[in-house]
Amino acid sequence: MKHFPTILSHEIRMLLVSSSTYIAAVLFLALMGFIFTGILENYSHTPRELSPSAVFFQLFWIPVFFMVPLLTMKCISEERRHGTLETLLTAPVSTAEVVLGKYAAAYLLYLGLWAATGGFFFILTRFAPDSRFIDLGPLLGGYLFIAVSGLFFVAVGVFASSLSRNQAVAGILAFALLFALIIGLKFVGTLELLKADAMAPLRNVVEYTNVFRHLEDFSRGIVDTRQLLYYVSGGALALIFSILGVEAKLLHS
């Protein structure tokens, strides 16, 4: 892991000089801003039970679906398409260092963009110093959920990128995988088939992987180590598959 810092700093630098990062960032902040103002407007009409921040984080999947693919789709596929993967891997670095360096850079950027949405809440408290609007607990829980789930989601994006030399294919694949992971599993949980008693173990598994349930728990301040383990192990698995994906592509290239 000697080269991890070198690759990480190089990747962050490359992300910061690339225009697509800024396009993604602007899109993300604009969308989140609209959502946030929309929520506030709703609240000004009718009183609700949940705090605005909890509702805000319930919509986390909208940006995840387009942000994660945008940030990660080119990290490995672009190197492969340009052939720079060849110069990179013939330098004394391991595939694991390369994949981890790229993953860490994308993850840090993902966190940075979400951290920027903290500005919305700051502005809100600044101009509407009403404690009903800002509930610190759900807010911190929400951000913690974003940070923890990001470990998995970004790794899925990196994995998709390791499978194709075409950025668009990698992006769409990442979107599809994330969709299956977030919406698909939630939908599977509602299937009539799983309601049978014989299916109870399977139903437990599906419920355990329900991302929205995790968010709820985090917002309420419940940090369940099983959920942490789910994201950390899922992320690790996706990264191991990415490393294998890069190497398998070399074997058959």
Place this chain on the structure above:
Amino acid sequence: MSDSSPAIEVRELAKTYAGVTAVNKVSFTVGQGEIIGFLGPNGAGKSTTMRILTGFLPATSGSVEICGHSVAADPAAIKRLIGYMPENNPLPEDMRVGEYLHYRGRLKEISRKKLGPRIDEVLELCDLKRVRHRIIGKLSKGYRQRVGIADAVLAEPPVIIMDEPTIGLDPHQILIVRDLIASLRGRMTVIISSHILPEIEMTCDRVLIINQGRVVAAGTPAALRKEFLGANRYDLEVAGDPAELGALLTSLDPDVAVEEAAEPDADGFRKIVFTAPSGDIREALWSALAKDSRFRVRGLGRSRHTLEDVFLAATRRSWDATDAPASRPANVA
């Protein structure tokens, strides 16, 4: 690692892609400090062989040892021993030349303290000082190619492998690259592949001709010329009866064969091309013709076979003998 041990030893190397054999039992050795040229038609397996040497691709069978380390068993050590410039010289488009070399130097484990002076040195060597702060994507092909070479030599590895370093360069840039490679002679073992045959002939100590995944010829350019084309070939411009001339030539060397005899021009001189397998007969021929009043001589010369002729002969021979086992041992030094 003593000086006598080979820098690169390849034994029975084979690589198959989905049923297609790209490299078929290639064996050769390269001594330390040698410059070796890889020649071969497109798709002959040059790039594949080079990629296997760098450890980027795994071989299907056979073994490669670089400075005593097996590529398959110890890829980490191999990566520290080689400087590699792939085909088409891929470079990141949106980095500056200096930044790129700095990044590569850090990856190649050059200490921070040494890296700065070393980058200056390499930029000087490759004549890149002027473009140090330019963005690579905006450089001309010649500069990009030299950035690739600068990266390959950056960490001063004992073995340098470059896949077509002179492709797409103009003659002036080729000259610079050639000098650059020649300046590495003796210090580093260099393997280059090229389509430009005079290029190889001028820079390389030995040539390896590969066709259809096999080594079809190996040796110094002079030795190859002798092996594949054998006979010495002469151009003679002479006025006189060709039949009598034939008799004269045969008296000098019984194996003379006239290949080509042109029609006489306005002054009665005709150009005759002939081959004589034994040693140089120019001096004997010249004095015989001078003494003989039947002939008037205007010119006599020995034409050199270019590597191109050797290449064509060697690859043609291997097309003919496709199914025969690897026709000749490769390590004819």
